[in-house]
Amino acid sequence: MFKLPNINIGKITLLVTILTWLGMLFVDLLRLFGTINQMNLGIAPEITWSLEIMFFILIYIFISRSLAQNENNNFIHLIWRGASTGLMALGTGLLIQFFYYLLNNTRLSKDPLLANFFYHVNFGMTTIFLISCTLLWKHLILYQKNKNVVQQWQIYEVMLTVSMFFIYFNQNSFDFTFLFGLLFLLIFSIIISVNLKWIPYLTFKDKWKSILFFAIIIISSLGLFLQMLSYSEKGFILVNLTDNLFLLGLFGFVFIYALFSFLVTLFNLPTSSVFEQKLTEAINFQKLSQSIQPGQSESQVLDILMDSCMSAAYVDAAWLEVKDENNHFQILHQRFITNKDRKDIKELLKEKKPFSDYLKNNRQIDLEHIHGPLDHEIFNSALIIPIRVNKELLGNIYLLKEVKNGFNKEMLNIISTFVGQASISLENHRLLNEALRTERYKEELKIAQRVQRSLLPSELHHNGSFNIVGFSEAADEVGGDYYETYQFNEHRFAMIIGDVSGKGTSAAFNMAQMKGIFHSLAQLDLSPKEFLIRANSALSKCLAKNHFITTTYYLLDTDKHEITFSRAGHCPTLYFKSENGKSAYLKADGLGLGIVRSGKFENYLKEKTINYQPGDVLVMYTDGIIEAKDQAGEEFGYDRLREILDISYQKTPNEIKEIIIDEVYSFVGASSLTDDDYSLLVVKFDK
Amino acid sequence: MLEISIQTEKDQTTLILKGQVDASNSVELDEAIGELLNKNHKKILVDGSGLEYISSAGLGVFMSYLEDFEEQKVLFLIYGLSEKVINVFHILGLDQLITIKANKEEALQTIHEA
Numbered sequence: 001m002f003k004l005p006n007i008n009i010g011k012i013t014l015l016v017t018i019l020t021w022l023g024m025l026f027v028d029l030l031r032l033f034g035t036i037n038q039m040n041l042g043i044a045p046e047i048t049w050s051l052e053i054m055f056f057i058l059i060y061i062f063i064s065r066s067l068a069q070n071e072n073n074n075f076i077h078l079i080w081r082g083a084s085t086g087l088m089a090l091g092t093g094l095l096i097q098f099f100y101y102l103l104n105n106t107r108l109s110k111d112p113l114l115a116n117f118f119y120h121v122n123f124g125m126t127t128i129f130l131i132s133c134t135l136l137w138k139h140l141i142l143y144q145k146n147k148n149v150v151q152q153w154q155i156y157e158v159m160l161t162v163s164m165f166f167i168y169f170n171q172n173s174f175d176f177t178f179l180f181g182l183l184f185l186l187i188f189s190i191i192i193s194v195n196l197k198w199i200p201y202l203t204f205k206d207k208w209k210s211i212l213f214f215a216i217i218i219i220s221s222l223g224l225f226l227q228m229l230s231y232s233e234k235g236f237i238l239v240n241l242t243d244n245l246f247l248l249g250l251f252g253f254v255f256i257y258a259l260f261s262f263l264v265t266l267f268n269l270p271t272s273s274v275f276e277q278k279l280t281e282a283i284n285f286q287k288l289s290q291s292i293q294p295g296q297s298e299s300q301v302l303d304i305l306m307d308s309c310m311s312a313a314y315v316d317a318a319w320l321e322v323k324d325e326n327n328h329f330q331i332l333h334q335r336f337i338t339n340k341d342r343k344d345i346k347e348l349l350k351e352k353k354p355f356s357d358y359l360k361n362n363r364q365i366d367l368e369h370i371h372g373p374l375d376h377e378i379f380n381s382a383l384i385i386p387i388r389v390n391k392e393l394l395g396n397i398y399l400l401k402e403v404k405n406g407f408n409k410e411m412l413n414i415i416s417t418f419v420g421q422a423s424i425s426l427e428n429h430r431l432l433n434e435a436l437r438t439e440r441y442k443e444e445l446k447i448a449q450r451v452q453r454s455l456l457p458s459e460l461h462h463n464g465s466f467n468i469v470g471f472s473e474a475a476d477e478v479g480g481d482y483y484e485t486y487q488f489n490e491h492r493f494a495m496i497i498g499d500v501s502g503k504g505t506s507a508a509f510n511m512a513q514m515k516g517i518f519h520s521l522a523q524l525d526l527s528p529k530e531f532l533i534r535a536n537s538a539l540s541k542c543l544a545k546n547h548f549i550t551t552t553y554y555l556l557d558t559d560k561h562e563i564t565f566s567r568a569g570h571c572p573t574l575y576f577k578s579e580n581g582k583s584a585y586l587k588a589d590g591l592g593l594g595i596v597r598s599g600k601f602e603n604y605l606k607e608k609t610i611n612y613q614p615g616d617v618l619v620m621y622t623d624g625i626i627e628a629k630d631q632a633g634e635e636f637g638y639d640r641l642r643e644i645l646d647i648s649y650q651k652t653p654n655e656i657k658e659i660i661i662d663e664v665y666s667f668v669g670a671s672s673l674t675d676d677d678y679s680l681l682v683v684k685f686d687k
Numbered sequence: 688m689l690e691i692s693i694q695t696e697k698d699q700t701t702l703i704l705k706g707q708v709d710a711s712n713s714v715e716l717d718e719a720i721g722e723l724l725n726k727n728h729k730k731i732l733v734d735g736s737g738l739e740y741i742s743s744a745g746l747g748v749f750m751s752y753l754e755d756f757e758e759q760k761v762l763f764l765i766y767g768l769s770e771k772v773i774n775v776f777h778i779l780g781l782d783q784l785i786t787i788k789a790n791k792e793e794a795l796q797t798i799h800e801a
Contacts, residue, residue: 546751591780
């Protein structure tokens with residue numbers, strides 16, 4: 001496959017540039033040779049000019065490429081590049097002069113060809129210096145650019161390009177149009193040279209460096225300019241390359257911008273510390289607002305706050321105390337002060353107004369800071385800043401200065417802002433932690449929910465003569481409703497439904513206990529009343545004083561077609577008797593489990609036995625269904641439930657269950673949430 | 688919402704309940720009764736005529752003081768309950784343990800007889 005060779009454009013540009021320079025040198029020397037030997041070689045000066053323009057453009061491309069590739073473009077580095085190029089160009093010029101000084105009027109020193117060669121070398125070096133400086137200035141001028149500045153710079157570049165070709169127009173003569181053009185370029189240079197926005201961003205040290213480098217650039221440009229003039233005056237130059245509008249315009253621009261920068265940097269030196277201070281404050285502010293990552297502790301936020309306040313107010317010593325659980329202040333951070341001094345000062349502050357008022361009672365909620373003089377051998381002014389989170393005092397920062405009246409309004413303002421930001425950070429930090437904790441609790445509750453769901457049976461025992469379905473829904477993640485069945489043999493079953501008082505987690509735990517009691521007592525095959533008496537005595541030992549459980553326990557014998565049950569305070573059973581064609585609540589006295597925790601309990605219990613016939617329906621439920629409220633606050637009630645069964649008794653147990661649940665939900669209204677646990681068991685006897 | 692106010696006439700104290708007692712405010716009822724017991728009141732009446740609803744948590748409060756009433760020989764009775772609220776007491780069986788009277792007159796009579 002054809003593959004393009006990896007071309008290094010930079011190297012090629014360099015090569016072509018050198019070749020152009022050599023070509024120019026060769027053409028000019030050839031012409032000079034012709035003049036000396038009085039031969040007309042027919043070389044027009046336009047060839048030189050064209051080569052010169054080509055040389056300018058190539059240098060421009062090469063340098064802008066190398067600048068673009070260089071990533072280390074900080075200001076000092078850029079200015080140093082300009083200064084070093086200047087030194088090199090100037091050094092080359094001086095070496096050539098030194099060489100002529102050594103030649104000391106020998107014949108060689110008068111040789112026009114050699115002089116022209118050196119002239120071309122100097123020309124090349126000067127061009128490199130001027131163009132590279134111009135490109136550097138471009139970087140500096142376009143720092144924090146806006147549309148206007150970019151436009152100005154583009155106009156200037158167009159003007160420079162035009163000035164390159166001006167030579168064709170005025171034929172290298174030094175006339176009025178040339179002067180006019182030069183003046184125009186210089187005025188524009190001054191206009192764009194006021195863009196010096198980069199200077200304030202230098203640190204104090206960098207400003208000194210840049211002043212030095214600009215001095216070098218100014219000296220180099222002056223030196224090179226003088227050297228150029230001396231060539232023009234000597235008169236042996238046949239082809240004048242340097243009386244060029246482009247080159248002179250660049251000289252002007254490089255010099256003017258360097259001079260402006262030099263002076264502005266110099267005058268910026270005294271205020272640079274203020275600017276640096278403001279920049280640090282801005283960075284500190286940012287640090288404070290970002291310091292809310294979950295990993296960071298409050299102490300770290302307070303640490304940043306201390307540093308920020310100290311640097312904002314040029315403080316000599318400081319400490320920070322935070323309130324612990326017992327309302328005692330503990331020292332968290334301490335800077336540039338001994339423990340003894342700190343204690344002495346604290347005592348002094350407690351005796352002295354305005355501090356004493358604050359320190360004796362911390363009730364001044366809206367106080368941002370207290371500052372005043374201090375009678376101490378080292379420190380003469382003090383500032384106390386309370387840190388508050390959620391209007392709660394977290395601690396105090398004490399700032400001390402050796403000078404009197406050391407805290408001015410600006411410092412207090414910036415410190416208040418810092419404290420405000422830190423408070424927000426701390427508040428966010430706490431809220432975030434709280435949110436994480438809540439999230440964890442929610443997870444735990446979900447686990448509890450899964451565990452509890454598994455406590456309710458998924459399969460209910462039955463045989464061919466009856467069918468049973470169950471349903472349960474909790475208001476919270478976990479609930480206190482309970483139902484279960486147990487099978488003694490092929491025709492005898494136990495059924496239970498229960499409701500633990502209260503709801504949520506505590507109800508769920510009691511419900512789990514009830515399940516345990518059911519499983520241990522059911523196996524004993526007790527009568528319903530005996531079952532409840534034993535369950536009450538077991539629960540009496542573990543239920544909280546104000547908790548109780550209501551339940552109804554049923555024994556079912558499908559051989560005898562008999563139901564025996566006892567009610568412990570639970571909602572009366574709804575029973576549809578097919579013989580009567582209507583349903584009714586089965587009345588039986590009883591008392592909730594855990595209400596009377598003594599032997600007297602059995603006095604309150606009754607046991608009842610009924611015979612069932614095919615088509616009878618038994619509905620067990622919890623009070624969540626009866627007490628479900630509609631939008632107007634009316635309860636669903638016993639009558640509605642009974643009426644539903646009266647019209648739906650012919651359906652399957654599952655259909656009856658669905659109808660009851662649908663009715664309850666549509667009664668409550670879809671929008672409102674359930675605020676109690678609902679449970680329902682429907683038993684239908686087939687034969 | 689539950690409003691509890693207390694009226695004291697001679698040696699008898701009446702606790703007037705208005706609104707609903709549920710899990711969120713049963714603590715208030717608990718505190719009110721607990722305080723009366725601490726102050727050694729021996730005749731406590733509850734005026735439940737303004738009571739719209741009582742949840743199992745509210746019933747639990749009355750239930751939890753039954754033993755204390757017995758031990759400290761406190762006469763405790765509730766009157767003025769709506770039919771719906773009485774039914775709640777009745778279903779749980781609590782009406783067998785707490786004296787519940789239809790109205791104030793009957794309640795006062797019971798107190799005087801005691």
